[in-house]
């Protein structure tokens with residue numbers, strides 16, 4: 001068991017968190033909303049205000065899907081898959097390998113496509129060429145896509161892990177504006193971006209809800225991947241998140257699920273790995289540089305939200321196996337509504353700028369549907 005997973009298991013054993021599936025939205029969760037930090041919603045992962053394991057007085061932040069997002073999601077209810085999707089339920093069982101057939105833990109070299117991505121030796125010209133190119137692309141376009149980053153066998157195993165755990169996923173469903181606020185501003189016109197409310201719906205599997213030998217976890221904890229990502233996003237070094245829920249998530253979309261147009265709330269990066277695409281829909285769309293740090297550009301944002309600028313919207317390639325890194329702070333982005341029998345499955349990864357970061361339990365309660373430990 002990786003050290004990270006062992007630490008998470010110890011925290012669970014200590015009773016700080018309850019097991020998956022306890023979607024109890026009690027008074028503490030309501031207080032989280034009332035305090036405002038749970039008033040935002042993010043499509044995949046909602047970061048949290050983070051704190052150090054030791055000391056407890058530090059509040060930096062953990063990214064939303066990424067580094068540093070201050071997103072959180074309020075959620076209402078859980079889906080009953082037995083009632084709603086009997087066909088897909090059958091598909092899940094079919095796709096989940098029987099326990100006795102599970103093979104040995106894959107080595108990282110069996111997970112990452114090292115022929116296409118020579119990430120083992122950071123001193124090699126090939127590493128410098130690859131990372132340098134991707135870093136320039138990220139700076140210019142606000143996103144980079146690394147197709148076929150994960151090998152097919154590893155991807156299939158990760159999908160099977162996700163589908164096996166999907167009945168226990170937390171169903172996040174919300175209505176909010178592109179700034180991730182659930183409330184509009186009545187002093188502004190109805191068509192102001194702050195008053196254009198959009199529906200979002202996703203199904204979230206926390207880190208401790210799928211196996212420790214799932215390929216996405218092994219990939220996340222592997223130094224060559226962490227080092228490559230740091231190089232692409234311009235950091236000297238990155239660290240694993242140490243929360244029981246947040247380090248790696250499997251974000252699933254079934255028919256009708258979608259992520260609405262939004263800005264990420266901080267200038268961090270988002271890293272995702274497409275594991276299984278849907279038959280139709282589920283496109284990741286972005287309007288690069290919709291606003292700047294100095295100009296909210298409300299009129300242009302409104303036109304993008306209303307679909308008046310289709311020529312400015314790019315659809316980022318996210319075929320199965322593709323790793324995507326993007327900056328969503330100033331670029332509107334969304335996942336279009338999913339349709340078809342296949343569940344869209346995506347890994348979401350959170351790296352940190354310093355070690356020892358965990359999430360706020362109250363925010364985790366809204367994102368993952370956990371009951372908050374008595375305080």
Ligand SMILES: [Fe+2]
Nearest residue numbers: 043263264328
């Ligand atoms: Fe986002």
